[in-house]
Amino acid sequence: MDLPLQGLLVLEFSQYLSGPAAGLRLADLGARVVKIEHPEKGDACRKLAIRNTWVDDSSLLFHTINRNKESFSSNLKSEEDLSTLFKLIGRADVITHNFRPGVMEKLGLGYDKVAAINPRIIYASISGYGKEGPWKNKPGQDLLIQSLSGLLFTSGDQAAGPTPFGLAIADILSGSHLVQGILAALIKRHKTGRGSLVEVSLMESVLDLQFELLTTYFASGHLPVRSALANAHPLLSAPYGIYATADGHLAIAMTPLHELAEIIACEDLLLFSNDEIFQKRDIIKEILAKYLSQQSTAFWLGKLLPNDIWCMPVLDWHQMTEEEGYRQLHMEQDIVTGSGDRIKTTRCPIRWNGRILTSAKPAPGIGEHNASIKHEFKLTSE
Amino acid sequence: MDLPLQGLLVLEFSQYLSGPAAGLRLADLGARVVKIEHPEKGDACRKLAIRNTWVDDSSLLFHTINRNKESFSSNLKSEEDLSTLFKLIGRADVITHNFRPGVMEKLGLGYDKVAAINPRIIYASISGYGKEGPWKNKPGQDLLIQSLSGLLFTSGDQAAGPTPFGLAIADILSGSHLVQGILAALIKRHKTGRGSLVEVSLMESVLDLQFELLTTYFASGHLPVRSALANAHPLLSAPYGIYATADGHLAIAMTPLHELAEIIACEDLLLFSNDEIFQKRDIIKEILAKYLSQQSTAFWLGKLLPNDIWCMPVLDWHQMTEEEGYRQLHMEQDIVTGSGDRIKTTRCPIRWNGRILTSAKPAPGIGEHNASIKHEFKLTSE
Numbered sequence: 001m002d003l004p005l006q007g008l009l010v011l012e013f014s015q016y017l018s019g020p021a022a023g024l025r026l027a028d029l030g031a032r033v034v035k036i037e038h039p040e041k042g043d044a045c046r047k048l049a050i051r052n053t054w055v056d057d058s059s060l061l062f063h064t065i066n067r068n069k070e071s072f073s074s075n076l077k078s079e080e081d082l083s084t085l086f087k088l089i090g091r092a093d094v095i096t097h098n099f100r101p102g103v104m105e106k107l108g109l110g111y112d113k114v115a116a117i118n119p120r121i122i123y124a125s126i127s128g129y130g131k132e133g134p135w136k137n138k139p140g141q142d143l144l145i146q147s148l149s150g151l152l153f154t155s156g157d158q159a160a161g162p163t164p165f166g167l168a169i170a171d172i173l174s175g176s177h178l179v180q181g182i183l184a185a186l187i188k189r190h191k192t193g194r195g196s197l198v199e200v201s202l203m204e205s206v207l208d209l210q211f212e213l214l215t216t217y218f219a220s221g222h223l224p225v226r227s228a229l230a231n232a233h234p235l236l237s238a239p240y241g242i243y244a245t246a247d248g249h250l251a252i253a254m255t256p257l258h259e260l261a262e263i264i265a266c267e268d269l270l271l272f273s274n275d276e277i278f279q280k281r282d283i284i285k286e287i288l289a290k291y292l293s294q295q296s297t298a299f300w301l302g303k304l305l306p307n308d309i310w311c312m313p314v315l316d317w318h319q320m321t322e323e324e325g326y327r328q329l330h331m332e333q334d335i336v337t338g339s340g341d342r343i344k345t346t347r348c349p350i351r352w353n354g355r356i357l358t359s360a361k362p363a364p365g366i367g368e369h370n371a372s373i374k375h376e377f378k379l380t381s382e
Numbered sequence: 383m384d385l386p387l388q389g390l391l392v393l394e395f396s397q398y399l400s401g402p403a404a405g406l407r408l409a410d411l412g413a414r415v416v417k418i419e420h421p422e423k424g425d426a427c428r429k430l431a432i433r434n435t436w437v438d439d440s441s442l443l444f445h446t447i448n449r450n451k452e453s454f455s456s457n458l459k460s461e462e463d464l465s466t467l468f469k470l471i472g473r474a475d476v477i478t479h480n481f482r483p484g485v486m487e488k489l490g491l492g493y494d495k496v497a498a499i500n501p502r503i504i505y506a507s508i509s510g511y512g513k514e515g516p517w518k519n520k521p522g523q524d525l526l527i528q529s530l531s532g533l534l535f536t537s538g539d540q541a542a543g544p545t546p547f548g549l550a551i552a553d554i555l556s557g558s559h560l561v562q563g564i565l566a567a568l569i570k571r572h573k574t575g576r577g578s579l580v581e582v583s584l585m586e587s588v589l590d591l592q593f594e595l596l597t598t599y600f601a602s603g604h605l606p607v608r609s610a611l612a613n614a615h616p617l618l619s620a621p622y623g624i625y626a627t628a629d630g631h632l633a634i635a636m637t638p639l640h641e642l643a644e645i646i647a648c649e650d651l652l653l654f655s656n657d658e659i660f661q662k663r664d665i666i667k668e669i670l671a672k673y674l675s676q677q678s679t680a681f682w683l684g685k686l687l688p689n690d691i692w693c694m695p696v697l698d699w700h701q702m703t704e705e706e707g708y709r710q711l712h713m714e715q716d717i718v719t720g721s722g723d724r725i726k727t728t729r730c731p732i733r734w735n736g737r738i739l740t741s742a743k744p745a746p747g748i749g750e751h752n753a754s755i756k757h758e759f760k761l762t763s764e
Binding site: 004005007008025029030053060061064065129130132133134135138139141142143144146147148149150152153154155156157160161162163164165166167168169172173174176177178179180181183184185186187188190191196197198199200201203204205207208209210211212213214215216217218219220223224226231232233234240241242244249251253254310311312313314315316317318320323324325327328329331332343344345346348349350351352353354 | 386387389390407411412435442443446447511512514515516517520521523524525526528529530531532534535536537538539542543544545546547548549550551554555556558559560561562563565566567568569570572573578579580581582583585586587589590591592593594595596597598599600601602605606608613614615616622623624626631633635636692693694695696697698699700702705706707709710711713714725726727728730731732733734735736
């Protein structure tokens with residue numbers, strides 16, 4: 001397969017989730033991604049197991065994010081290793097790292113140094129909070145960034161208190177933004193022949209995520225307030241939200257209230273005018289919640305869907321993976337690791353020329369590709 | 383400023399949030415983005431106000447997502463308008479749309495037709511659920527996609543029931559993935575001279591978001607369970623989560639439990655071994671929550687931060703924007719609309735060669751640039 005980014009060489013100094021997630025996307029789009037790892041420790045994510053799940057001597061998490069890559073081990077504090085690495089940098093198109101500000105500079109791998117070796121390189125970094133200001137040396141960890149950013153007041157009902165997004169949203173978004181910056185810089189290079197410095201941070205990425213909410217806050221000066229129940233977006237009117245039914249849960253999106261009232265024959269909802277659906281959303285949602293709890297999810301879907309009301313059942317992962325709609329997306333792929341273990345994981349979400357992008361290449365062992373890369377790029381001094 | 387994507391022409395047939403968010407990113411990176419809008423109705427997002435906030439005759443939401451773009455009005459059902467549009471398509475680099483599958487084909491603007499006019503074009507679409515399968519014609523709305531995808535079982539405490547992410551995460555992610563696909567396809571075009579078809583969907587984007595969780599679910603067969611309190615990620619051990627203090631809330635990330643116990647002098651936490659921090663996380667979190675509620679956030683930060691424990695206060699938008707760390711990120715920019723209204727909004731989260739990317743260009747009125755675009759591209763038949 002002749003993928004879009006075929007022929008590009010990416011050196012990934014990144015660890016954990018954000019930078020490696022960017023590397024995975026570039027790899028799935030066809031780039032050759034080589035992890036630069038410490039000879040003994042490797043990417044620290046190798047030892048970061050979630051729910052204590054391991055595959056060989058690295059965590060399942062590591063295998064998930066680092067499939068479709070190679071590994072070149074190098075001790076960044078050794079003069080000899082560094083000089084070998086400089087040769088490899090001379091041949092690369094992209095470098096990524098997510099060390100705290102100043103670390104790469106101390107290692108002799110700052111942007112100026114790297115650009116002097118290879119003026120065509122795209123040098124891309126992810127930090128927690130950027131290079132300036134009082135937060136720059138604070139831990140750039142996902143939950144902490146979420147907590148500082150106001151994001152905890154978007155999810156959950158009002159009484160629930162601050163509620164984080166239950167996965168590493170800051171890491172994932174900043175990795176995604178890094179990919180955008182890298183690809184834009186590569187397009188620029190076609191014209192100028194010169195590389196660029198691309199920088200993102202977890203904090204800026206999570207602020208961008210909230211662009212709607214922040215712009216509304218700037219305009220009104222009032223903090224958005226989550227609804228008392230069935231909150232699904234602090235700025236949206238009733239009935240937008242999730243409702244318990246007799247046997248499960250139902251999601252209802254933007255829907256004209258009176259139309260809904262008539263379809264489900266809930267007269268109490270007719271007491272509210274269209275001007276009240278934001279101000280009185282808590283009362284409206286309470287009436288609706290009580291009413292919907294009396295019948296099954298299937299019963300309500302049977303009433304609502306034929307009338308083009310935007311609603312869906314709430315599914316867990318088990319229920320979802322049983323759905324024909326899920327199966328036809330072909331989001332799963334199998335990887336066999338170097339130790340022979342089989343991992344089922346998801347694929348790249350982008351389709352290109354009608355094809356889904358999968359790759360059977362597993363995550364590498366530390367330094368697994370040192371010999372082949374040294375040979376190919378003639379890096380040995382002997 | 384000579385931005386990375388300068389010189390590229392994007393025609394945005396997209397409406398609402400997902401596609402236009404992709405267009406905004408391309409515009410902020412330097413592309414010229416022209417919205418193709420119905421002469422009377424325009425992008426339907428113009429009439430979609432959140433919290434009933436308007437700027438001139440379009441919603442604040444529309445202005446936020448569509449700044450830095452031009453507008454060319456065209457009735458896609460008129461032969462004459464369509465033939466003018468074909469000439470413009472002949473000069474464009476990228477087309478985006480987020481209509482349901484089949485709509486663009488019916489209008490005579492399907493990929494095959496467009497690629498025949500302009501073989502170099504990148505044709506990029508966002509759907510709800512892809513082009514195949516039983517979900518393909520279901521409403522591709524953000525909350526409904528979240529509800530089908532299992533995502534509602536990641537946030538909130540266990541007893542809270544299914545809890546959506548409180549903003550349009552599926553729209554935002556699919557827009558972000560579309561940008562990645564478009565830029566990768568443009569890089570490919572430099573080699574081959576040919577365009578590509580790039581397709582993403584809200585559902586595939588939200589599945590990709592959960593790649594860690596899904597891979598763990600595939601491996602274990604067990605549904606992840608949210609902790610009973612202080613849940614911040616269903617797969618992580620105690621103490622990871624948000625805790626109420628005497629005067630606010632504190633976020634604590636991955637932290638060795640015994641080290642934490644000693645720093646805050648909470649002896650009850652020493653009763654749990656490192657092997658129990660996942661299995662017994664609810665009991666551990668309960669003990670910790672009770673203990674931390676006795677003192678202020680500042681008190682705990684004063685104990686924890688000097689000992690390098692990863693923690694931060696929980697801030698709302700008001701508190702955050704008062705922080706010097708926030709100010710130094712320079713995430714805000716002012717836009718003056720065509721009607722003279724001033725909007726404060728956020729900027730692109732990517733820094734390029736050390737510069738932040740801002741643009742003073744406001745969202746366009748419907749068809750505001752028809753005359754200039756017709757003149758520039760010589761589109762008039764007269």
